[in-house]
Amino acid sequence: MEVAVMTAAKARQIVLAARPQGRPKLSDFRLEETVIPTPGAGQVLLRVQYLSLDPYMRGRMDDRKSYATPVPLGGVMQGESVAKVIVSKHPGYSEGDIVLAQTGWRTHALSDRADLRKLDPAVAPVTTGLGVLGMPGFTAYGGLRVIGKPKPGETVVVAAASGPVGSLVGQLAKIAGARAVGIAGGTEKCAYVKDELRLDAAIDHRDSDFAAKLAAACPDGIDVYFENVGGAIWQAVLPLLNKFARVPVSGLIAQYNGVGKGDGTDRLPATMRQILSKSLTVRGFINNEFAAEHYPAFLREVGAGIAEGRIRYREDFVDGLENAPEALIGMLEGRNFGKLIVRVGA
């Protein structure tokens, strides 16, 4: 017991030890022990309860210009978490408050409040703030509402349909009156998409007959393709897109670990030709660009959908901060199922 207390008196964090070449390895991360920091005036000390793992984190490990600054070598991995205020020197927070915070991959963090959002456990389980009622959910909502704009009777296709973004895209498409077709990897995920999320069809991208099955599931073509994967799936979607189709691009997880040698084909000209001949709209986005205008409606609508059971979600838990690297590596290979969350502490 005394040992446990002494252990708990140290903070732990995971830093970027090396920039990955292709898929990350465990040796690209390093677990460090540090002292628990002491909050100054106006600060709170947070104990991380749940750390969110998300595909964007792979991008931050590269030293490449992007919409966000990369994690420096030796720096703490970035990430959002659900955390408890354990010491407060800020009048707006009390000990015991549960907040959403950009703590990074660590057990303890200081905050001066700018990035905190209080969570009410009575409204929904606090972990939903990392998934269906958080950044992934708002990515689905914003991309579909602002760019995809599905009309009743149109066909919406979403890849990674069992994941935290895709699962909400498909369900919101159904709520909008569209036909929703989900793409997922493996029979278990496809069964979840069809039976639990209640999409109109689920297609397994590992199926050798994938392109033909996708075409069969979209007899009227595709009006909205929510792109969060990239790579081979796009090649199957492209010929099915209808005139004036919209393609919100929220992620390219299949590309994040670097691109393989390929077969020597430059696929850009064929894509540009389809964009031209079908008057396609291809629009990349980051969820926060829509936040000012759409976040309150998102929380209200999706929150109500969850409370009433109309919107479903799934969370995959991993125990222990030390297991976060392996969990992230697995996610980038499609091994997780729902929203991936690390239980860091209590």
Add this chain to the structure above:
Amino acid sequence: MEVAVMTAAKARQIVLAARPQGRPKLSDFRLEETVIPTPGAGQVLLRVQYLSLDPYMRGRMDDRKSYATPVPLGGVMQGESVAKVIVSKHPGYSEGDIVLAQTGWRTHALSDRADLRKLDPAVAPVTTGLGVLGMPGFTAYGGLRVIGKPKPGETVVVAAASGPVGSLVGQLAKIAGARAVGIAGGTEKCAYVKDELRLDAAIDHRDSDFAAKLAAACPDGIDVYFENVGGAIWQAVLPLLNKFARVPVSGLIAQYNGVGKGDGTDRLPATMRQILSKSLTVRGFINNEFAAEHYPAFLREVGAGIAEGRIRYREDFVDGLENAPEALIGMLEGRNFGKLIVRVGA
């Protein structure tokens, strides 16, 4: 004299003799003589004066699904022309009326009026109806106004900047208060873009230092890239695009003759990554999708700009229907300068 009259009593037309492999050859076309058709009730007989040659015609020669039906083998090449009504059995038209018509590549054509638009030679030279005040001009106008939406102080880049679409894009960008940078092939075209069209800069894409010069001409990046070329120029533009840049795609002339073997690089992943990380909007379009809402304003605004000398344009004339195939082939290689028009008859 009698011989000339007998020759004139035959109509001539150019048909698609073979589907081109890559760049078209003269043997892909065939000149045919036919009888001059006789108009029935409600029809007019048209004598083609000026035939427009446009990049989209290359696409119609392929048997590939696109936004338009391909020309059948042995069928008359499609195209728009300025024509004179020489016999009218339609109450809405008089002999001598000058109209814009979808006649195809021929000297004479019947019309039942659905596709005719009367031109008033007092407003502007009738050939402008094929260029700056016609389809190419409206392509520039619609793409820039509806998709590009340049704001004062933003940077607009347009390829093929001396051509019928690009030259108006650049001038409209200037009128909108943007910095306008034109890309063209060769010093003569670049001088025209800079000195006559009065764009802020003109960059020669044949320059070995092209990408560096384009970057230097866009010190604040690119907010709108009007894509009507495709291929290598896109690769130089892509890294310069700013967050939230808009890319109207109206043509891909560099791709129309088929894509070369390339260097084995798949350029699609890098383009998708930029679309995602910079929240780009890439939007293909065909001018007619904006016609209902914007065509009257286009005619009014651009017509006034021409009348007042604020908007300039250039027309390249080729004499004789029989020379249309060679002129089209040359245009696809960038040999024309302004709007390419064939003088077919009087």
